[in-house]
Amino acid sequence: MSPLRWCALMLALFVAALLAIGIGTINIPPSALFDALRGSGSGLTETVVRTLRVPRVVLAMLVGAGLGMSGAALQGTMRNPLAEPYLLGVSGGAAVGAVVATMLGLGAVLLPVAAFVGALVAVAAAFSVAHVAGGRGDARVLLMAGVVVGAFANAAIMVVLANAESNTIRDALWWMMGSVADATWPQIGIMGLYLLVGGGALVALGPRVDVLALGEEAAAGLGLDVDAAMRWIFVIASLVAAATVAAAGLVGFVGLVVPHIVRAGGARRHREVLVGSALVGATLVVVSDLLARMLRPPAELPVGAVTALIGVPFFLTKLRRLA
């Protein structure tokens, strides 16, 4: 990708973040916005900016970046343009964890932990299903195992929710639709750490993803330990995705559509695709969250629904080009 495009991507994210911090129930003009960010603004503006909007925007960036990178790594590794973290059981497992936590009345603090654990259990289950099926290191078997685990998780959620109280159902559903509204700094810290370590590892492994994208035989011929490389990338991408789910619930379509946007922009090697997906994913979720707040004020739409609404038209144009 050309340096000009990289600059455009960074500028887009910067502008999106400023707009998202400035626009809302209380609109903050640019001058007041910079004052508030520096800590020299008026009381109310500064409170809104520093305790509500900034954490929210930062979390949206981290979640978008994480999902974008996770999707990019999985698509390359599995050689499948439809691969994304949610397809591999991460979302299903996290949702089961969240629903169970809601049913048990574990509260807002433990819900993300339960979702994270659920996601990891689902990924581990997908791995063991693939292993039992004898498809160790076969991307297709792993993908199908993920789909099976996801379907099982969905069934489990329906069984659990069938006899639940309406409040529980509403809470669980709301969580499943994704939101960055209740962002807190500790939450941001944890998510940031996951993104820094996991995302950094994925970027480091980028050339391995390039080689895996050639196919398993060609990758083996180039001296790559295919099974080990696949396992590592799968685990790291799942961890990053699970962390986003724990922080913001299910934000659909980002992991799927963002890498395609970045590839359409001219990125081909996976180090580029991964970094580009982090930038575009962050921008997409920030913009989606802004739209989620603006479209029907004072009510807020779930951010996961908005990302899907934006992502679907893009995907359709891509399909048209393929057909």
Place this chain on the structure above:
Amino acid sequence: MIRLEDVVVRYPRAASAAVTGVSFVAARGAVTAVVGPNGSGKSTLVGALIGRVRIAAGRVCVDDVDTSDMARDALARRIAVVTQREELAFPLLVSEYVALGRFPHLGIWRAAGETDRRAIIDATQMTAVTSLAERRVDSLSGGEWQRVRFARALAQGGDAIVLDEPTAFLDIAHEMLVFELLHRLARGGQAVLLVSHQLNLVARFADQMVLLDRGRVAASGAPAEVMQAEVLERVYGWPLVVTRDPAVGAPALVPLRR
């Protein structure tokens, strides 16, 4: 030099071994061709060479070092493999694709250096793909794509190259270009080991042939020794005659009507 010693490969849950007691040497400076009917174990041998298929007994050596004692990347620095088919999930530029041949030489943090650039330039020149560098690999014709794949294998910089059916899907001219290139590589000092169904071309270009039949070596040696009607007829299960090609003087097989 690649040496196979009594190699046995057994697939899990298979009734019999896919390859039994196969031994031969692919020497440097020579083209060695493995031929045989479908399912005779040719591709299994290639899988065993790159470590995708586990060897149950016997060993594969590169210059007297057992490949099972070699790290995968060390092996890839010695032997390059062009597999039967390869389709990129996400297209690269030809230059980016050929540069992946240097993967076994680079660590996670080591960027490509002068040696790598030199190897890539040499490989693209030898395969005449320099002018394609900025094209996307999904825009290439079948013949161009095959040459680009060779370029990537040569960029690996080893002294042996293994090719599984390198001329499948190619027309006569491109087929000849491939065989002439392989011949040139061997004369340049590489050990060229190829799996092929093109018996007549192999008989012209190879220095040594290995005929496989149901996982065992049915015949091996110079083309004239292997291209014997009785053996080939038995192995392929089809009536045929072997004549001498009047134009080039090489043994030539003609399958008959039944």
